[in-house]
Amino acid sequence: xxxxxxxxxxxxxxxPAPRLWLVKRHACAYGAxxxxxxxxxxxxxxxxxxxxxxxRRVFVESWLGRVTAAFVFLAFVGWGAxxxxxxxxxxxxxxxxxxxQTVTAGALASALQxxxxxxxxxxxxxxxxxxxxxMRRQMALQILQRLTGRAEVLxxxxxxxxxxxxxxxxxxxxSLPNFKGPNGQFDRATFNTVLxxxxxxxxxxxxxxxxxLTVRAxxxxxxEGASVPDIMLQRFITFGARTHVVDFIRVPFAAQPTxxxxxxxxxxxxxxxxxWQFRVPELxxxxxxxxxxxxxxxxxxxxxxxxxxxxDEQASRFNAPESRDVQLxxxxxxEQAQSVSTAWAASGDWAAAQKAAGNxxxxxxxxxxxxxxxxxxxxxxxxxxxxxxxxxxxxxxxxWAVFRVSNIKPAQVTPFATAREQILDEYRKAATPSAISxxxxxxxxxxxxxxxxxxxxTLGAAAISGTLNAQGLTxxxxxxPIPASGPLRNAIIHQVFTQKEGAPPFLSEGPDxxxxxxxxxxxxxxxxxxxxxxxxxxxxxxxxxxxxxxxDLAATALYTAAKAKGALGTTxxxxxxxxxxxxxxxxxxxxxxPAELMTALPNMKPGQAFMAxxxxxxxxxxxxxxxxxxPPAPEQAIxxxxxxxxQAVGEDIAASYINALSRNTPPRVIQTGVNTALSEAGFGxxxx
Numbered sequence: 001x002x003x004x005x006x007x008x009x010x011x012x013x014x015x016p017a018p019r020l021w022l023v024k025r026h027a028c029a030y031g032a033x034x035x036x037x038x039x040x041x042x043x044x045x046x047x048x049x050x051x052x053x054x055x056r057r058v059f060v061e062s063w064l065g066r067v068t069a070a071f072v073f074l075a076f077v078g079w080g081a082x083x084x085x086x087x088x089x090x091x092x093x094x095x096x097x098x099x100x101q102t103v104t105a106g107a108l109a110s111a112l113q114x115x116x117x118x119x120x121x122x123x124x125x126x127x128x129x130x131x132x133x134x135m136r137r138q139m140a141l142q143i144l145q146r147l148t149g150r151a152e153v154l155x156x157x158x159x160x161x162x163x164x165x166x167x168x169x170x171x172x173x174x175s176l177p178n179f180k181g182p183n184g185q186f187d188r189a190t191f192n193t194v195l196x197x198x199x200x201x202x203x204x205x206x207x208x209x210x211x212x213l214t215v216r217a218x219x220x221x222x223x224e225g226a227s228v229p230d231i232m233l234q235r236f237i238t239f240g241a242r243t244h245v246v247d248f249i250r251v252p253f254a255a256q257p258t259x260x261x262x263x264x265x266x267x268x269x270x271x272x273x274x275x276w277q278f279r280v281p282e283l284x285x286x287x288x289x290x291x292x293x294x295x296x297x298x299x300x301x302x303x304x305x306x307x308x309x310x311x312d313e314q315a316s317r318f319n320a321p322e323s324r325d326v327q328l329x330x331x332x333x334x335e336q337a338q339s340v341s342t343a344w345a346a347s348g349d350w351a352a353a354q355k356a357a358g359n360x361x362x363x364x365x366x367x368x369x370x371x372x373x374x375x376x377x378x379x380x381x382x383x384x385x386x387x388x389x390x391x392x393x394x395x396x397x398x399x400w401a402v403f404r405v406s407n408i409k410p411a412q413v414t415p416f417a418t419a420r421e422q423i424l425d426e427y428r429k430a431a432t433p434s435a436i437s438x439x440x441x442x443x444x445x446x447x448x449x450x451x452x453x454x455x456x457x458t459l460g461a462a463a464i465s466g467t468l469n470a471q472g473l474t475x476x477x478x479x480x481p482i483p484a485s486g487p488l489r490n491a492i493i494h495q496v497f498t499q500k501e502g503a504p505p506f507l508s509e510g511p512d513x514x515x516x517x518x519x520x521x522x523x524x525x526x527x528x529x530x531x532x533x534x535x536x537x538x539x540x541x542x543x544x545x546x547x548x549x550x551x552d553l554a555a556t557a558l559y560t561a562a563k564a565k566g567a568l569g570t571t572x573x574x575x576x577x578x579x580x581x582x583x584x585x586x587x588x589x590x591x592x593x594p595a596e597l598m599t600a601l602p603n604m605k606p607g608q609a610f611m612a613x614x615x616x617x618x619x620x621x622x623x624x625x626x627x628x629x630x631p632p633a634p635e636q637a638i639x640x641x642x643x644x645x646x647q648a649v650g651e652d653i654a655a656s657y658i659n660a661l662s663r664n665t666p667p668r669v670i671q672t673g674v675n676t677a678l679s680e681a682g683f684g685x686x687x688x
Contacts, residue, residue, distance in 0.1 A: 255575020
């Protein structure tokens, strides 16, 4: 059945792809957006924000300049990224068929190119080419299962006669930020430019959006109509609220006595028994290129006249007049005002003054500017009064007033030279994400053409080369000057030490919208140190091991006593730290309880003891109490849990529906198409 538009009319099949020629009907007054005439209106209630538009992912999160995307729903339905629509229904390259729907080899190849690099990194490999052919084929079939799940829904929609009208497609495309011009409205020139850059045709985009809306229209109603049973909700609440109270002691290694140096034989024996501790670490010389918000931001500039224009437009922000925090009470008579003024001045207590004022109107006005006070008499009185003094009654146009100025913030004038840097910094933060997206394709092309030897300076990519070990240190033991920090730095170092020597560089996605490529030039393997070279390290390691052993003996004695008594006693162990009464629940974790203890504590009963170890200390813990609070959780948390569980139930219903569709219309996998996709993605397709 066709879905009618808001006027009650039904779209007429067959459904041609609408051309997005924008015919301006009329311009609204006061600069409002013009209306456009192009098809039937689709009720947007069927399109909630929870469903991420495939097309948004195409243009906002492209991978290496390719057209990529991921339509994700229920972790079951989706399709890979890339130039999907470029192959819809074209030629014999078909990886699977579902009814009258097809999954093309091109669509599968694009998904493989988008997903296999991440899968390879998770498997500890530097690039997808290191995955075995069997693993690549298995991943291809898993991706194909998601693609066929989407095709099942589209085929079911076709059988039901569900048709998404042209106006719904139009509205969705008009809402995409990458198609909007400077005025915030859809711009035809911008639309054409973006499609040309991504090598997409208008018909392809329209069909892609239409399919996206069709899948949403089928799945969302059943998912959104689900609810969780009360008994299930109660079980989850009780489980999450179950609270454990624990006492624990930390026995640090470093606090234990340090033994004097042993004889030479003992040191040599320790050296011989721990050869892995005394080696020169592997060193690698690598070239690294990083494209990140930090490297790109400084390359973004704003015209000086535009900065000055912004400064002038936001004059009230950069040139703030004096403001005052005011406490004000108004009265109908002078006698009442005088009585409260006297009492207020004596006590200085605002709450007491409000209470003494009775039904008189009282108000606090923080950060009040003179222009915000309508009474000229009151304005003059307030902005001439000293701070922290109660005024005498003031006769105003509407009666009598008593006030106190509790704080005065002087006028602040930000000179243009200071505001300029702030404006430029704000612009860079806003413009950096789109700049990175625009520069990915040229960076990928440069790497593909000449590796890391000819990266254009205009891209804002930082390049560096040098020697480092797996801890990110140079041969001298100082931190390698990689142009990145935190998780991005760790990801780059990991790539340097997993990528093969001489392997061609490729662009990898890092955290926080960052990208990097690595070329490993030489590898100097790890080598053992002689005993003479390592002697200071051997002594330090021997002493550290003995301190750890002493801590182990002390903690074991504590554990044995706690296990026998069902409680944690006192201790005089050097450096021991005792924590008592620490509580935690699944819904209320306690970050002060060591993670090593949390592996066992949630399943323990009162009186049970447990011993654990981390890199620096031993822990001994005893559970003292287990209970469920009454009430078990705040109403807001219960409502949030109900919504979350209802969403999960809805997702299960939709997933079951798709599973039923696949049984009714089994997808037919075409092995030659899968092979074609693997070859097209650059991973080979001849594995049986």
